[in-house]
Amino acid sequence: MRGGWADRQAGRQAGRQGQGSICSIGQYRQEEWLMSNRASLFTTVFAGDSVNLDQDVEEDIKSYIKRSANRKAAVNKNSVVCRGQSCKLIMKDDRNSSQSGPLRVAVIGASEVGKSALTVRYLTKRFIGEYRSDTDMLYKCVLQVDGAPQSVEIMDTWASCDQSSDAHLQWAEAFVVVYAITDKQSYTWAANTVQELSERRSSASVLMLGNKSDLGHLREVEEVEARTLALTHAARFSEVSTAESCTTVSQVLDNFLKEVKSQRNGNQSGGSPKLRKISVTKMLGSLIGRNSPPPTPMTHLIILDKEERNKLQAPLRRLCRPCLRPAHSLPCSPHTAV
Numbered sequence: 001m002r003g004g005w006a007d008r009q010a011g012r013q014a015g016r017q018g019q020g021s022i023c024s025i026g027q028y029r030q031e032e033w034l035m036s037n038r039a040s041l042f043t044t045v046f047a048g049d050s051v052n053l054d055q056d057v058e059e060d061i062k063s064y065i066k067r068s069a070n071r072k073a074a075v076n077k078n079s080v081v082c083r084g085q086s087c088k089l090i091m092k093d094d095r096n097s098s099q100s101g102p103l104r105v106a107v108i109g110a111s112e113v114g115k116s117a118l119t120v121r122y123l124t125k126r127f128i129g130e131y132r133s134d135t136d137m138l139y140k141c142v143l144q145v146d147g148a149p150q151s152v153e154i155m156d157t158w159a160s161c162d163q164s165s166d167a168h169l170q171w172a173e174a175f176v177v178v179y180a181i182t183d184k185q186s187y188t189w190a191a192n193t194v195q196e197l198s199e200r201r202s203s204a205s206v207l208m209l210g211n212k213s214d215l216g217h218l219r220e221v222e223e224v225e226a227r228t229l230a231l232t233h234a235a236r237f238s239e240v241s242t243a244e245s246c247t248t249v250s251q252v253l254d255n256f257l258k259e260v261k262s263q264r265n266g267n268q269s270g271g272s273p274k275l276r277k278i279s280v281t282k283m284l285g286s287l288i289g290r291n292s293p294p295p296t297p298m299t300h301l302i303i304l305d306k307e308e309r310n311k312l313q314a315p316l317r318r319l320c321r322p323c324l325r326p327a328h329s330l331p332c333s334p335h336t337a338v
């Protein structure tokens, strides 16, 4: 198994000292990314066509920010020109204005733990055994969350994609950290990642999922150990079998999205940040589905056009509209892939 996220972070950080975390931005269009420098956090939104950021441009932006004695002025001016390309700067405090956008959830975990199976199970209610897995997949959809339609983006990440994990960390506001109960190493990976998230993204919502619970006879990770670890880091926890139970997967993820949404709303209305201590009773109640709403069906899939998809690091998985199976792994002829 490859090293954990934390290891990869350390490697990358050593490799680009002083560059901040902006290096992935060029691959995205009209997307918001956090750019960290010593003084502050900025959200950089690129207007118009995509900007291929290289290190020089990154330095241009940094020095522009540095030169701006009055950062408010920079915000009011609302733009900065970097090598002829126009970028829009928004101060950290203005980030709430972008919080009406989609809920962004990254599904992360070691290889072969069932991230793709889980994501597709949740979105389509189907279990599909084998997936092409050589890239991240981004699903954009509208789901019923807490009784109302909510735009949601779910990134099914590719465990081996070393280049993108820092980007995932910045991109998502919520994380589903998956391990397989039959694979101790995948649990170690997940445990390190949950710890790292609690340090680097303490306001993010985290759900730790032990998948493949149908393989109890091959169990290598005790439920109580994982549950305790999750509690320590104020993460939600559940064991599921993506293969066997669609209902459990739906309930757990529905409840999680509901919490993510209410946390966002709480933050927007000036509420207190996420509580680090949670009620075990409440958590258990939500996990066993008491008072939880029935699973909510996917209502709509938004497909990016080819050009936009090429600009995303994570292309949308193509789904066959009539049966909602991923078209690349199951060509549903005569259905037409959308």
Ligand SMILES: Nc1nc2c(ncn2[C@@H]2O[C@H](COP(=O)(O)OP(=O)(O)OP(=O)(O)O)[C@@H](O)[C@H]2O)c(=O)[nH]1
Binding pocket: 109, 110, 111, 112, 113, 114, 115, 116, 117, 118, 128, 129, 130, 131, 132, 133, 134, 157, 158, 159, 160, 211, 212, 213, 214, 215, 240, 241, 242, 243, 244
């Ligand atoms: N028994 C069992 N097998 C599962 C379950 N979920 C997924 N699998 C199987 O586990 C294997 C890996 O599933 P994937 O969804 O491709 O795993 P992944 O984490 O996306 O893998 P990468 O793309 O390599 O990161 C596949 O053979 C799935 O059929 C489950 O709940 N139970």
